[in-house]
Every structure is written in structure tokens, then in C-alpha cells.
Amino acid sequence: MKNLKYIASLIVAAVVFSCATENDLIDLDAxxxxxxxxxxxxxxxxxxxxxxxxxxxxxxxxxxxxxxxxxxxxxxxxxxxxxxxxxxxxxxxxxxxxxxxxxxxxxxxxxxxxSFKAPENLVVTIDNDLATSKQVNVKATADFALFYDVYFGEAGKPNPISANNGESVSYTYQEAGVYTIRVVSKSAAIKTTELSKVFTVTTVSKPFTSAATPPNRQASDVISIYGSKYTNVAGTNCFPDWGQAGQGSSWAEFDLNGDKMLNYINLSYQGIALADNTSIDVSGMEFIHMDVWTAKLQKIETSLISKTGERPVVKDLVANQWTSIDIPISAFTSQTGFTVKDIIQLKLVGTPWAGGSVFVDNIYFYKTATSTIGMPLDFESSTLTYPWTCFGSASFGAIPVSIVTNPDKTGNNVSDKVVKIEKSAGAQVWAGASLDLDAKMDFTKGTSIKVNVWSPKVGAIILFKTEVSTSTKDGNGNPTVFVEVQATTTVANSWQVLTFDLTSATSFKTTNAYDRVILFPDFNVAGSGSTYYFDDIKQSN
The missing domain is CATH 2.60.40.10 (Immunoglobulins)
Known part of the structure; x- marks a missing residue:
């Protein structure tokens, strides 16, 4: 069958960090x-x-x-x-x-x-929602009934909400407090059956800000269990439950303006289990990290569980703010007879027992980096990986941005390794590549950036951009704290050093934690299949 396609939308974005080709059509068959x-x-x-x-x-x-x-x-x-x-x-x-x-x-x-009989044996359950503040869930069942109406008793909201007999209906109040909730069960008969209950609507305490964003790390220096910063261990089950639902404990994934985090509700004990028959060796790591927010719990006990047993460590919590927890792996291995070479589960226990909820984010093991990606950048390291990310729908083949052997060891650049960016035919005028640094720039080393550039043509604009990756995102998901400076090539097919004076940008502040380097080759010109090389990115005065 011939595919039918309609134009959906054309989105103009400043920078989109994706190598996938944008498709402005919707495939109806799909x-x-x-x-x-x-x-x-x-x-x-x-x-x-x-x-x-x-x-x-x-x-x-x-x-x-x-x-x-x-x-x-x-x-x-x-x-x-x-x-x-x-x-x-x-x-x-x-x-x-x-x-x-x-x-x-x-x-x-x-x-x-x-049924032309009035409903009989009406049973109504009313509960505060465990995850959503001031939300009440009602369920009503009755013999002979088809549906029921619920009057939630909030001033200015006289109209009922209807639900099928035996199904649930939810309502969120403007304010917590005491309300009279009336349920009217209905059949096809003239007579109805109803029940009223005085009910206390409560709030669920929850964070209104995200936990601090973890620092950039090399993949070899971190094993992530849950969070958005690093790549998580595959197949992890964040709610195995282990029979705790009977204790009133529950689980949800809380979404705070796009930032997802675990929410263990009325925490007795809950845990995280790796995929079946999977274990991780964390003996090479130095710490386990997590960020915890609670309104009521005083302490949280964290246990690492191996195939041979488990060992706990208890940490204090501060109410109504994020508590950043770093537990040395030695705190577990120092407990007799325990190894961390085959960890299969993590367990969290609340104090007091089932006495409050916690929000947990950024659960990962880590070690101190032996080497880091930072300024200056020369790409000669045999131990570091440089995770460049391309954007602008440019076609870079199998490897979007590559570290390659210097193709022109002449002039002012005879180093072995350089960065290759191909601005392929059809690439966006703003196509380029970015690299996260493991540490923010130190501007005591200079507020200008020098970059060794190999361009196939004279007059190519090279845009250098640096961002604070953790700053608030704009509508396209890009950080809102950044600096952009341009320079123009004056030679072709040869290395030359271009200087980007960050102080020339009014938005630049030395106090900002800039931790991302972005290069735009031949800026404002659509891709034509040309290749650009970059090397020796460093600060100067």
C-alpha cells in the first residue's frame, strides 16, 4: 500500500544535539x-x-x-x-x-x-493518593448499579464526577482540609442509593527543585544504577517491592518538570534489583552516591546485597531539602565477610519505619578519576575517550565525530591526533559538535580560547561556543547560560590558530561554570561535504 504522508510541522531550532535526520512528515501507516x-x-x-x-x-x-x-x-x-x-x-x-x-x-x-431495582449493598472506599498532593481516589460498587456520581464537597464545585460502577474516579482539591464526600449510586430505577463520609484531604510533601547535577565523568569511572546523567545498568528493576505493599509502602516515578526521580512512599524498606542473573563488580569503585529528599524521615539505611549476604550503612537526612550522600565502599567491605564483587541488589530502609516518603535520584558508584577531560585539549591521551556529540543532522558516517591521525603534520601542528568534523552535504547551517568537560573552565588561565583549525577554504566562519550544561534549558532543551564568539579562517588547506576572546561577548562571566566546548565549522553556511579538523583547544590571556 502506498504510504500516505502529511506535513506535520517545521521546527526551527538554534541547536539540536542529535545526529538523526529530522523528518517533518508523519507516516500515517506507522x-x-x-x-x-x-x-x-x-x-x-x-x-x-x-x-x-x-x-x-x-x-x-x-x-x-x-x-x-x-x-x-x-x-x-x-x-x-x-x-x-x-x-x-x-x-x-x-x-x-x-x-x-x-x-x-x-x-x-x-x-x-x-436494572429497575435501586442499587443495593453500596460499598465505598475513599483514599488520599500516595503520590499526588490533595488528590482523593474514590471507588464505589453496588449490586444492580450501572454508575455512580461523586460530590466532592469543595466550595464552588457543585457538579459531580461520574464513574462506572466498580471503577475509580480521582479528584484534586485546591486546598487540603476536611470535606464531606457524597457518593450516589444509580441504576435505571427511580430510587438511588447514597453514602456520605467526612474525609480529611492531605498533602504529599515533595521537592520543588532538582538534586544537583552530577559532574561529568569518564565512563570507566562510574557505574550508574538510576539517573539521567550517566548510562544506567540495563534491566534494573527499581520496584521489586519484596512484599512491602502490605506495610503501606509503595513506589512511583516522580516527574519534576521533566526531571524524573524515584519516589518510595511510606518507606518501610524498598529496593533496587538488577536484571535476572546479573551482578556488578564495584570493587574498583570508591563510593556509592545518591541524592535523597524527604519531609519526615530522619535516617536512611542503605544496604548493598551480594549473592552471599548484605551489609547496611545508615545516614542522617535533613528535612525538606536534598541530602547528598556519598558512602565509601570500604564502609561495606570493612564489615566482616562481605565482598562487593557480585552486587545484585540495593536496599533502602526508612527511619522511622514506614513513617514517611523519600525521593531518590542519581544513584551511582564512582571512583576518583585518574585522568580527566579538561582544558587544554590536545586529544593525545591513550586512556581518555572523548565523547563528542554531533548535531544539525550532519552526516558523519558510522562515527559522527572522530579522533583521527593528523592528516597534515606541517606548519604549526605536527601532533598525532586531531578532531575531524565533516559538514556533509545538506547539513544545517548550524551543524557542529560538542564535548563535555569533566571540570569547569578555570579563567585564571585566560579568558581567550585558541583553537588550531584546518579549513578547506578561506573565509569560513568558525563559531566557538561554551555552555554551562547544568543551567536552565530553553524550549529546545539547550542550556540558557552560554557564550558564543566567531573567528574567520584566512588560509585554506593548512593549519592556523584562531583566537576567540570570550570577553567580547556581553554574556560572559568568569564566575559561570562553563563545562562544555562546542565547535561550529563554516557557520551559517549549509553543508557541502567539506571536512574540518581541530586541535589544541586551550586558554590564553
Whole structure:
């Protein structure tokens, strides 16, 4: 079948750190089938059996409903629309189908109970949500009922929220406090059944700022379990539970403006398990690090668990702020008979037991770096890896940016290794590459940057940029604290040193923690397949 494609959008971005080619088209054939198909079914309380269907789902452009009572023609309903149907008393299997624009569909069977008896044996559960402040979850079930209405009792919000019998409904209050919640269970009968309960709505204490961003590290110097800074061990299960749900303990992944972190709720003990039959050797590491936020817990016990046992270390916590914890590996190995060569699990225990929740981020083992990526950069190290990242949809072949043998050992550059960036045909005018430093720049060494550049042409603008990688991100995900300075090549096919005076940029401040180097070859010109080389990036006065 011929692929149908529509123009979706054209996004103009200053810098996007990705080597993948941007695709401004949506392939309709690639759209998945609808998900989460259901319907809210309500019935009038007049013994007529008039049921209203409000179908729901994700990725749906049209619904079809077969009522399950012998009616052969399906009702067609648009998203957000409803349809009515008259039933005789009984229990029916309605089929609700959601369809996408490309014709894919998902169907579910939903029972519809139509009874002219009033609901009986009404059971209502009301709970504060464990992860969301001031959110209350209600669930009501009753014999003969089709649905129920919940009046949450908040001033200025008189209208109820409806849910199918036996399903849950949630509501978030503006303020914590005491409210009267009324549940009215309904069937097709004129008479309804209801229950009211005075309920205390509570808040969930949670952080409003992220933990400090971990420093840049060489991959060989860190083993990451959870966090966004480093590559995590694959297959890690952050909620094996170990039977603690019965203690009232639970787990969620909390998202703070795009920064995800673990949330262990009412922490008795919870833990993290590596993938089945997997263990890690952390004997070469010096510390385990984690960042912990809590409003109530006084202490947290961290245990490393090997195939032969476990050993705990307890640390104090400071309420309502992030506590940065670094535990020496020796604190575990000094406990008799314990090895860290085959760690399979980590366990966290709260004090007091099940007495509060914690938010945990940046769990990793690390060691002091034997060598680091920092200024000056000459790319001659045999032990360091230089993780350059390309952007601008430039085609660099299998290796986006490469450290290569100097192709022109003449003039002012006879070093062995240099950085090669190919601005391939069709690359964006802002295509280039970036490198994270393991430490911020020290401007006592100079506020100008010198770069040895090999350009295939005269007049190529080379843009040098440095960023504070941990600064607030803009709408494209790029740091908002940065400096950009340009210089122009004056020779072709030969090495020359270009100078970038950072003080010429009004945004430059020596107090900023600049820790990223970015190079834009032939800036403001679309790629034409030309190759540029860079070397000896260093500071000067």
C-alpha cells in the first residue's frame, strides 16, 4: 500500500544535539492502533432503560458502538460525543471500537447492567493518593448499579464526577482540609442509593527543585544504577517491592518538570534489583552516591546485597531539602565477610519505619578519576575517550565525530591526533559538535580560547561556543547560560590558530561554570561535504 504522508510541522531550532535526520512528515501507516478504549455509561432514573454512552480512548478519530442487545447497526460517535440507547432490563455486552485515521482499530467488551431495582449493598472506599498532593481516589460498587456520581464537597464545585460502577474516579482539591464526600449510586430505577463520609484531604510533601547535577565523568569511572546523567545498568528493576505493599509502602516515578526521580512512599524498606542473573563488580569503585529528599524521615539505611549476604550503612537526612550522600565502599567491605564483587541488589530502609516518603535520584558508584577531560585539549591521551556529540543532522558516517591521525603534520601542528568534523552535504547551517568537560573552565588561565583549525577554504566562519550544561534549558532543551564568539579562517588547506576572546561577548562571566566546548565549522553556511579538523583547544590571556 502506498504510504500516505502529511506535513506535520517545521521546527526551527538554534541547536539540536542529535545526529538523526529530522523528518517533518508523519507516516500515517506507522500510527499505532488506539489504546485505553472504554466508555462511561450512565442511565436515566426513570425506569425507561435509557443508557448514554460517552466513549473514551487515545489516538481515536471515530468510535463505533454495538449495544449487545441484538441491534445490528453500530452507532458512530465522534471523540467527545455521546449516543443514547434504550435497553430492556438485563445485562449486556456492548462492544466499543476505536479507530484511527489510518483504519487501525481496537475493540473492548464492556458490560452494561440495566436494572429497575435501586442499587443495593453500596460499598465505598475513599483514599488520599500516595503520590499526588490533595488528590482523593474514590471507588464505589453496588449490586444492580450501572454508575455512580461523586460530590466532592469543595466550595464552588457543585457538579459531580461520574464513574462506572466498580471503577475509580480521582479528584484534586485546591486546598487540603476536611470535606464531606457524597457518593450516589444509580441504576435505571427511580430510587438511588447514597453514602456520605467526612474525609480529611492531605498533602504529599515533595521537592520543588532538582538534586544537583552530577559532574561529568569518564565512563570507566562510574557505574550508574538510576539517573539521567550517566548510562544506567540495563534491566534494573527499581520496584521489586519484596512484599512491602502490605506495610503501606509503595513506589512511583516522580516527574519534576521533566526531571524524573524515584519516589518510595511510606518507606518501610524498598529496593533496587538488577536484571535476572546479573551482578556488578564495584570493587574498583570508591563510593556509592545518591541524592535523597524527604519531609519526615530522619535516617536512611542503605544496604548493598551480594549473592552471599548484605551489609547496611545508615545516614542522617535533613528535612525538606536534598541530602547528598556519598558512602565509601570500604564502609561495606570493612564489615566482616562481605565482598562487593557480585552486587545484585540495593536496599533502602526508612527511619522511622514506614513513617514517611523519600525521593531518590542519581544513584551511582564512582571512583576518583585518574585522568580527566579538561582544558587544554590536545586529544593525545591513550586512556581518555572523548565523547563528542554531533548535531544539525550532519552526516558523519558510522562515527559522527572522530579522533583521527593528523592528516597534515606541517606548519604549526605536527601532533598525532586531531578532531575531524565533516559538514556533509545538506547539513544545517548550524551543524557542529560538542564535548563535555569533566571540570569547569578555570579563567585564571585566560579568558581567550585558541583553537588550531584546518579549513578547506578561506573565509569560513568558525563559531566557538561554551555552555554551562547544568543551567536552565530553553524550549529546545539547550542550556540558557552560554557564550558564543566567531573567528574567520584566512588560509585554506593548512593549519592556523584562531583566537576567540570570550570577553567580547556581553554574556560572559568568569564566575559561570562553563563545562562544555562546542565547535561550529563554516557557520551559517549549509553543508557541502567539506571536512574540518581541530586541535589544541586551550586558554590564553
Amino acid at each position: 500510527l499505532s492502533a488506539p489504546t485505553n478504549i472504554s466508555a462511561l455509561t450512565t442511565v436515566t432514573q426513570d425506569n425507561t432503560g435509557k443508557v448514554t454512552f460517552l466513549p473514551r480512548g487515545e489516538g481515536v478519530t471515530q468510535y463505533e458502538i454495538l449495544f449487545g442487545d441484538g441491534t445490528t447497526t453500530a452507532a458512530i460517535v465522534s471523540p467527545g460525543g455521546t449516543v443514547d440507547h434504550i435497553y430492556k432490563e438485563g445485562v449486556y455486552d456492548a462492544t466499543i471500537t476505536g479507530k484511527t485515521v489510518n483504519g487501525k482499530s481496537t475493540s473492548v467488551i464492556q458490560k452494561v447492567t440495566v
